[in-house]
Amino acid sequence: MRRVYLDHAATTPMDPAVAEVYIRHATGVFGNASSLHQWGAAARNALEEAREQVAALIGAHPREIIFTSGGTESDNMAIRGTAYQLRERGRHIITSAIEHHAVLHTCQDLEREGFAVTYLPVDREGFVDPGDVKKAIRPDTILITIMMANNEVGTIEPAGEIAALARAAGIIFHTDAVQAVGKIPVDVERLGVDLLSISAHKLHGPKGVGALYIRQGVHIAPILFGGEHERRLRPGTQNVPGAAAFAAASSMAARRLAEDARVQASLRDRLLDGIVSAIPDTAVTGRRYDRLPNHASVLIAGVDGSALLAGLDMAGIAASAGSACTAGAVEPSHVLAAMGLLREGDFAALRLTLGRSTTVEDIDYVLDVLPGLVDRLRRQSRP
Numbered sequence: 001m002r003r004v005y006l007d008h009a010a011t012t013p014m015d016p017a018v019a020e021v022y023i024r025h026a027t028g029v030f031g032n033a034s035s036l037h038q039w040g041a042a043a044r045n046a047l048e049e050a051r052e053q054v055a056a057l058i059g060a061h062p063r064e065i066i067f068t069s070g071g072t073e074s075d076n077m078a079i080r081g082t083a084y085q086l087r088e089r090g091r092h093i094i095t096s097a098i099e100h101h102a103v104l105h106t107c108q109d110l111e112r113e114g115f116a117v118t119y120l121p122v123d124r125e126g127f128v129d130p131g132d133v134k135k136a137i138r139p140d141t142i143l144i145t146i147m148m149a150n151n152e153v154g155t156i157e158p159a160g161e162i163a164a165l166a167r168a169a170g171i172i173f174h175t176d177a178v179q180a181v182g183k184i185p186v187d188v189e190r191l192g193v194d195l196l197s198i199s200a201h202k203l204h205g206p207k208g209v210g211a212l213y214i215r216q217g218v219h220i221a222p223i224l225f226g227g228e229h230e231r232r233l234r235p236g237t238q239n240v241p242g243a244a245a246f247a248a249a250s251s252m253a254a255r256r257l258a259e260d261a262r263v264q265a266s267l268r269d270r271l272l273d274g275i276v277s278a279i280p281d282t283a284v285t286g287r288r289y290d291r292l293p294n295h296a297s298v299l300i301a302g303v304d305g306s307a308l309l310a311g312l313d314m315a316g317i318a319a320s321a322g323s324a325c326t327a328g329a330v331e332p333s334h335v336l337a338a339m340g341l342l343r344e345g346d347f348a349a350l351r352l353t354l355g356r357s358t359t360v361e362d363i364d365y366v367l368d369v370l371p372g373l374v375d376r377l378r379r380q381s382r383p
């Protein structure tokens with residue numbers, strides 16, 4: 001049976017060349033980057049070289065990159081670190097209702113600690129209105145955190161415009177760019193962001209590695225305590241093989257960005273057009289064209305999400321119902337709810353996300369399987 005992996009927003013396979021860098025460092029450059037002997041020096045050099053390559057992907061200075069364990073930790077560090085650093089100045093944070101749980105749950109926890117959080121609404125395509133951001137700013141606002149691209153519906157938020165508003169008001173701006181980096185151009189100078197989260201496993205790098213960009217001159221409080229690693233902001237022996245592989249994946253992403261985006265956007269369009277024209281009662285979620293190039297998401301009426309995913313899985317197709325983090329339970333999505341798209345009755349929110357190895361044959365296989373599967377499930381669910 002054909003096997004088609006279309007869940008790259010959940011995670012990507014490590015590129016073989018990246019895996020080779022990982023293994024080479026795990027076995028050959030195993031020293032502790034803090035050690036004073038030559039093994040330590042080799043690890044330190046590899047780490048600093050990795051920092052340069054990751055920085056280059058987003059137009060940052062290497063000093064502005066802190067290695068973390070991934071997107072979740074970067075989001076936690078950015079938000080909680082800013083809140084604690086600036087709590088004497090103010091205790092109000094602005095975010096959106098469609099953020100990843102790494103952002104939303106951190107904000108909710110800060111509310112329990114006495115911070116106030118405004119969760120901005122989005123429109124039916126999942127866009128935050130910069131006008132709403134402006135209106136929500138208060139004298140005690142210390143942080144605005146709005147994602148760069150949404151994981152469930154592929155919407156690309158106006159992060160640069162919001163960053164400019166934040167800067168004009170003297171407020172720190174963080175963006176969760178986990179789904180954006182490696183898919184669309186991300187340049188911290190052009191965007192004017194203060195803090196930006198990245199995760200290696202979304203761009204064909206290893207799992208459990210990420211970075212937080214912290215603009216030079218921006219100070220955040222540490223949320224972990226220990227040694228002096230990563231400018232005392234992220235103590236703990238650094239993951240040198242992880243960082244080196246992340247760097248290799250970053251360089252590859254930078255090199256291939258335009259071509260990958262062009263190829264994947266054309267396959268995505270073939271997929272979305274094929275689904276919408278072959279299956280009645282379907283609707284694209286998010287914006288039809290101006291969205292992440294690798295991201296397709298649709299609502300399919302009259303079928304149950306888990307049954308659809310199971311049917312696709314049986315046919316060898318990996319897809320997702322919204323976010324992988326809650327997909328185990330296929331809970332109603334907070335993103336679709338905020339977009340006003342949760343309806344009565346059964347419907348599946350299907351997310352198909354493409355990667356570098358996706359082919360036109362993969363897409364056509366999905367287009368062969370999906371209409372029949374939906375039809376069967378619809379007939380089964382009718383009384």
Ligand SMILES: Cc1ncc(COP(=O)(O)O)c(C=O)c1O
Nearest residue numbers: 070071072100102151178179199
């Ligand atoms: C938008 C977004 N932010 C954060 C994360 C968490 O990243 P990680 O898995 O590296 O912790 C994800 C992962 O799905 C994501 O899609």
